[in-house]
Amino acid sequence: MSNETKAPGQIVGILLGVVVLVVVAIYLLAKLATSGFDVNAEVMTKEAVAARLKPAGESVASDAPPGMKTGEQVYKAICITCHGAGLAGSPKFGDAGAWGARVAKGWDTLVLHALQGFNAMPAKGGAADLTDDEVKRAVAFMGNAGGGKFTEPPVGGAAAGAALDPAVAGKKVYESVCVACHGSGAAGAPKFGDKTAWAPRLSKGLDGLLASATKGLNAMPPKGGFSGSDAEFKAAVEYLTSAAK
Known part of the structure; x- marks a missing residue:
């Protein structure tokens, strides 16, 4: 008789144990699912979010006044996308072997190709807001790194005025x-x-x-x-x- 009276109690205990396990499992799954969203206020400021949403290729070079970017700034902001790794057939930055044939064509041809586009490269590398002189500075910067001896158009000052x-x-x-x-x-x-x-x-x-x-x-x-x-x-x-x- 005593065994019969204990059976319902055991069943209730087992059910309670199952309920507890289910609750714990749900809690752990919820914790795991939301763990990637545990961020602090500092990284969620408008400035921080805006910085992470900047278009690919945009860099500190964009802080320079219009027309005043150096060849290195233009390269790091735009040209590095392809020339940094030699993508789409572009000569890799600093690779004298790849740049040799280009440099041999002369300054005017290199500039013309950069301004108007050549093969897979769009005009001005796709950065239509660059001035011609900014593109020329980038050409000189990259060409010189590949063995050329070009002179970048000056940025600002009296020398730039004379060039105009x-x-x-x-x-x-x-x-x-x-x-x-x-x-x-x-x-x-x-x-x-x-x-x-x-x-x-x-x-x-x-x-x-x-x-x-x-x-x-x-x-x-x-x-x-x-x-x-x-x-x-x-x-x-x-x-x-x-x-x-």
């Missing part, structure tokens, strides 16, 4: 972009210095010629494909026309 002289700027734009057609008279372009070929163009006056060149004419795309400032492009037009007078 219209005659100097016009010649640089011509040699980096316009020479592709005007150097040989390709695609119907009037050849540099050919007074006869330039005569009917010059009759339009500088303003008319500049307007046509800016919009594009016949086989020539707008601004001849030049992606720099209007002031630099105007300087190039003046340089071309002055050579034909």
